[in-house]
Amino acid sequence: MKGISPVLRARGLRRDYGHQAGLVHAVDGVDLEIARGETVAIMGPSGCGKSTLLYLLGGLDRPSGGEIWLDGQDITQLKERRLAYVRREAIGFVFQAFQLMDELTAVENVELPALLAGRSPRAARRRAEELLERVGLADRSRFLPTQLSGGQRQRVAVARALVADPALVLADEPTGNLDSAATADVLRLFASLHQAGQTLVIVTHDTRVAATADRTIPMRDGAFSNRKG
Amino acid sequence: MGRLLLICRLAARDTRRHLAQAILLLLAVTAATTVLTLGLALSGVTSSPYQQTRAATKGPDVVATLSDPGQAKSLVHASGVTGYSGPFPQLDAVVQLHGITAGVEAEGRAQAPVAVDQPKVLSGTWVQPGGVVIEREFADALGASVGDHLTINGHQFTVDGIAVTAATAPYPNICYSGCYINPFWYSYGITAHKIGLVWMTESDVTSLATKANPMSGYILNLRLSQPGQAAAFVSQYSSNANNAPLLTSWQQIASSDALLISDEQSVLTPGAILLGLLALASVAVLVGGRLAENRRRVGLLKAAGGTPGLIGATFLAGNLILALIAAAIGLVAGRLAAPLLTNPGAALVGSPGAPAITAGMVAGVVGVALVVALASTLVPAIRAARSSTISALNDSARPVRRRGRLISLSSRLPIAVLFGLRLAARRPRRTLLSAAGIAVTVCGIVALLTFHAAVDAELHGTTTAGAGLANPVVSRDGQMLVVITVVLAILAAITAIFTAWATVLDARRASALMRALGATSRQVSAGLAWAQVLAALPGAIIGIPLGIGLFDVLSKGATGFPQSEWLVVTFIGTLLVVAGLTTIPARIAARVPPPQVLQAGAD
Numbered sequence: 001m002k003g004i005s006p007v008l009r010a011r012g013l014r015r016d017y018g019h020q021a022g023l024v025h026a027v028d029g030v031d032l033e034i035a036r037g038e039t040v041a042i043m044g045p046s047g048c049g050k051s052t053l054l055y056l057l058g059g060l061d062r063p064s065g066g067e068i069w070l071d072g073q074d075i076t077q078l079k080e081r082r083l084a085y086v087r088r089e090a091i092g093f094v095f096q097a098f099q100l101m102d103e104l105t106a107v108e109n110v111e112l113p114a115l116l117a118g119r120s121p122r123a124a125r126r127r128a129e130e131l132l133e134r135v136g137l138a139d140r141s142r143f144l145p146t147q148l149s150g151g152q153r154q155r156v157a158v159a160r161a162l163v164a165d166p167a168l169v170l171a172d173e174p175t176g177n178l179d180s181a182a183t184a185d186v187l188r189l190f191a192s193l194h195q196a197g198q199t200l201v202i203v204t205h206d207t208r209v210a211a212t213a214d215r216t217i218p219m220r221d222g223a224f225s226n227r228k229g
Numbered sequence: 230m231g232r233l234l235l236i237c238r239l240a241a242r243d244t245r246r247h248l249a250q251a252i253l254l255l256l257a258v259t260a261a262t263t264v265l266t267l268g269l270a271l272s273g274v275t276s277s278p279y280q281q282t283r284a285a286t287k288g289p290d291v292v293a294t295l296s297d298p299g300q301a302k303s304l305v306h307a308s309g310v311t312g313y314s315g316p317f318p319q320l321d322a323v324v325q326l327h328g329i330t331a332g333v334e335a336e337g338r339a340q341a342p343v344a345v346d347q348p349k350v351l352s353g354t355w356v357q358p359g360g361v362v363i364e365r366e367f368a369d370a371l372g373a374s375v376g377d378h379l380t381i382n383g384h385q386f387t388v389d390g391i392a393v394t395a396a397t398a399p400y401p402n403i404c405y406s407g408c409y410i411n412p413f414w415y416s417y418g419i420t421a422h423k424i425g426l427v428w429m430t431e432s433d434v435t436s437l438a439t440k441a442n443p444m445s446g447y448i449l450n451l452r453l454s455q456p457g458q459a460a461a462f463v464s465q466y467s468s469n470a471n472n473a474p475l476l477t478s479w480q481q482i483a484s485s486d487a488l489l490i491s492d493e494q495s496v497l498t499p500g501a502i503l504l505g506l507l508a509l510a511s512v513a514v515l516v517g518g519r520l521a522e523n524r525r526r527v528g529l530l531k532a533a534g535g536t537p538g539l540i541g542a543t544f545l546a547g548n549l550i551l552a553l554i555a556a557a558i559g560l561v562a563g564r565l566a567a568p569l570l571t572n573p574g575a576a577l578v579g580s581p582g583a584p585a586i587t588a589g590m591v592a593g594v595v596g597v598a599l600v601v602a603l604a605s606t607l608v609p610a611i612r613a614a615r616s617s618t619i620s621a622l623n624d625s626a627r628p629v630r631r632r633g634r635l636i637s638l639s640s641r642l643p644i645a646v647l648f649g650l651r652l653a654a655r656r657p658r659r660t661l662l663s664a665a666g667i668a669v670t671v672c673g674i675v676a677l678l679t680f681h682a683a684v685d686a687e688l689h690g691t692t693t694a695g696a697g698l699a700n701p702v703v704s705r706d707g708q709m710l711v712v713i714t715v716v717l718a719i720l721a722a723i724t725a726i727f728t729a730w731a732t733v734l735d736a737r738r739a740s741a742l743m744r745a746l747g748a749t750s751r752q753v754s755a756g757l758a759w760a761q762v763l764a765a766l767p768g769a770i771i772g773i774p775l776g777i778g779l780f781d782v783l784s785k786g787a788t789g790f791p792q793s794e795w796l797v798v799t800f801i802g803t804l805l806v807v808a809g810l811t812t813i814p815a816r817i818a819a820r821v822p823p824p825q826v827l828q829a830g831a832d
Contacts, residue, residue, distance in 0.1 A: 055824040060745055062822075081749045088747020099742050099827060103631040103655055111640070113746045115647065121640040144631065164747070 005072070007167050007199045008034040008057060013066035015052050015222075026052045027063070028222035034168070039190070039200040041210040044219035050203040051172050053219070057201065058091050058170045059083045071167055088117050092161030096173035098153040100145040100160075106152075107132060107141040110160045117164050124163075131159035135189055151182025158189055162198070169193070171202045175209055187212055236539065239530075240547035250515045251551060253723055257508035258555035258601055259562065260716050262594045264504050266563025268497035269590045279395065279483045285349045288395030289450035290459040290479050292346075294319070296472040298447045304474065309453045309462060314343035316447035320434050321411035323419070324427070326371050326379040332414045332424035334403065335361075335381060336448055337434030346396040346450040348428060353390030356430050360389030366701060367400035367425030381427070382437050392428070396450055398485030400425040401700050413442050422700065449474075496706050499779060500713035503669050505597055507717060510666040511724040513605035516548065517659055518731025527613050537614035544610035545603070552602030556595040560586055563594075608658070629655040644752045648743060649759025652736050659735075660764040663728050667768030667803060668775060670721035673714040674799050675776025678791035680710055683780070722810055729761050729811035733818040736760075740818060741826035750819040757815035758808050765807040769800050 015027040026049045034040055044050045055061040057068060059075050067076045075086055092113075093099075100109045107128045114124035132141045135155040137148075145153050154174060161169050174190075175183040183206070191212055193200060202209055210216045218225045244251045282288065293304055298316045305313045318337040323330060338356050348355075348362065353375035356362050361381065363373050368391045373379065377388040397403060404410070404421040414424070438444050453459055459478035467476050527540055564586055632654040639650045653660045733740075740753045748756075773796055 051828060060823050084747055084749035087745065093745050095827060101739060103629045104636060108636055115640055116644055116747045
């Protein structure tokens with residue numbers, strides 16, 4: 001554990017789908033604590049519930065039970081609007097399929113969360129350009145996503161996740177759609193974020209990604225099986 | 230044969246799966262084809278009632294308005310004339326009844342029947358001393374009944390009867406074939422459309438004449454040996470000389486009787502065009518939305534060996550069949566509704582019955598329905614046929630348009646407007662179609678407002694004369710405009726909901742992403758609504774001058790301009806209605822949890 005107080009704490013987290021005979025426990029009683037500056041990898045096979053867990057932790061989905069505390073605030077009790085503010089200010093998402101807007105250039109994609117947070121267009125653009133430089137894409141800032149390689153798109157997505165200086169970055173299979181070279185690029189980027197003290201939770205089934213983490217938590221059938229680290 | 234069967238089966242299944250859209254398509258095209266059928270069916274519809282009235286009233290072949298009774302001699306002895314009545318004195322006068330002031334041409338008649346033009350009394354009796362008989366359309370407008378007391382030029386008379394004639398164009402078109410507007414009328418603010426016809430005894434008419442307001446003319450009704458040659462007779466005996474007799478053939482009178490119906494046609498035809506245009510825009514949006522829903526299905530069909538031709542044909546087949554059904558319903562509905570509009574008015578006796586459906590009418594209506602379906606479906610059908618199988622199977626969104634300057638400008642706007650503007654810019658074709666649909670609807674509404682403004686100006690003018698005097702042409706045109714505008718507004722409202730739904734479907738990934746990045750669901754649903762409002766904005770702006778222009782074309786010279794307050798209400802009201810209607814699908818879409826969409830995109 002790197003920091004003193006945990007950035008994120010989850011207790012008895014559950015997410016159920018369906019009813020009665022068709023009831024599925026996608027996340028089944030997860031307890032988790034992430035310290036500030038820590039990088040945690042959650043590993044497991046497809047369908048084990050790790051992406052669902054990530055969306056619960058990021059406030060994109062509501063749990064069926066349990067609680068999640070982010071920076072000392074119970075986000076499970078928040079109304080939709082407050083939860084949106086939390087996502088805007090405290091959480092950055094990196095998705096497997098990049099989820100960039102095709103009609104926006106790299107810099108326009110990166111600045112979008114800053115505009116959502118109410119920053120001035122000029123400040124948002126300045127911050128986006130800084131981050132693109134940091135991820136090594138300063139010369140590609142005016143490119144559309146379709147003009148970038150997979151690795152470059154994911155680096156844009158990482159820059160976008162960082163634009164609001166979030167307390168926590170959640171990455172869902174960030175290398176799932178990338179080749180080896182691009183995967184190596186993204187891993188280097190995560191390593192540099194880790195060194196800079198950024199708290200990261202990465203969901204993956206790639207052992208190379210998990211190897212960069214401080215802790216690896218295996219997950220199976222919606223629950224943590226045993227912990228390595 | 231097997232391929233055709235497959236196309237029909239797929240089209241039928243697709244239609245069943247999207248029943249609501251199929252019904253809207255059917256409604257939109259049916260509205261256009263019904264109005265078009267009505268417009269086409271009204272041609273020549275009054276000829277039968279006019280002939281019946283002519284026979285019932287011993288109608289003249291030529292009517293001569295003489296400035297001097299002595300002019301009658303040469304005309305009654307002219308070649309081809311086999312009978313006549315008159316000359317009857319005529320006086321331009323002012324009638325007052327139930328607080329209404331109007332102009333009248335008072336014609337002096339004998340109490341005994343005459344050989345040519347004996348008006349048919351429908352209630353009461355023929356003229357008696359101290360009484361008047363009023364032409365039925367004019368009586369209806371005045372609200373006059375047998376036994377009422379009215380004043381003509383200040384003298385009191387009793388309404389003895391109500392009658393019809395084939396010798397004069399009925400109210401409000403008595404001056405259709407030309408008449409001299411007496412300065413005496415001007416002093417009361419009476420214009421050409423506020424003049425009716427009454428019959429009185431010759432002695433009563435003569436007693437009303439004064440030095441200041443003498444007889445305006447004398448009416449001579451002629452019967453010819455060859456009624457079909459009436460127009461030739463009129464040309465032969467007409468002259469431009471001062472005080473020469475003014476001759477009118479029965480064909481000219483018949484055409485003025487048809488004005489009521491031809492005016493309806495002049496409203497129905499542009500109405501059908503407006504509805505056709507709206508149907509085009511609506512169906513195009515619907516088909517586009519359906520394609521957005523069907524991308525995975527298109528991919529499956531292609532993966533299973535479906536050729537681009539088969540995909541395109543499946544899309545086209547369903548809509549073309551629906552268009553054919555809509556054309557058939559439109560033809561039947563138009564024919565059934567026609568008697569409501571073909572009533573020739575109170576001025577004639579008899580009714581024309583339901584008009585026949587001709588081969589030309591069927592071809593025209595079916596052609597319009599097919600053109601609407603084809604034009605609106607072709608682009609989405611080609612797009613579906615050309616789409617990549619892999620991206621269709623992945624249900625990935627179609628590539629979107631980038632508008633760099635707009636994106637840059639929008640970054641200064643509130644989040645909901647930023648999102649809405651960017652969404653609107655992503656799909657310029659849909660935005661254009663939405664704008665066109667709104668423009669057509671606002672055009673109809675503004676044409677209606679302009680019509681009422683013109684009617685107000687015409688009825689009230691600068692004086693109170695004619696106030697309260699009903700005008701059957703205005704009433705019918707107004708009713709039809711209201712019906713067409715209401716149909717336009719309903720179709721536009723339903724289309725707005727479907728357009729919003731298409732936008733919602735198309736923007737589901739962008740919406741989910743915006744929420745993942747911190748936008749509230751309210752901001753996202755407001756953004757989706759803004760996308761529709763921004764598309765409606767240019768439509769509402771363009772619709773206003775289009776509506777005024779449309780009225781100008783329809784009105785043939787009548788002038789009017791709606792009150793600016795009403796234009797503002799129409800403009801703002803349209804945008805508010807669009808915003809309100811699109812909020813429903815936008816809110817439903819905002820309820821979908823973002824992970825559901827984002828995970829689907831990561832397949």
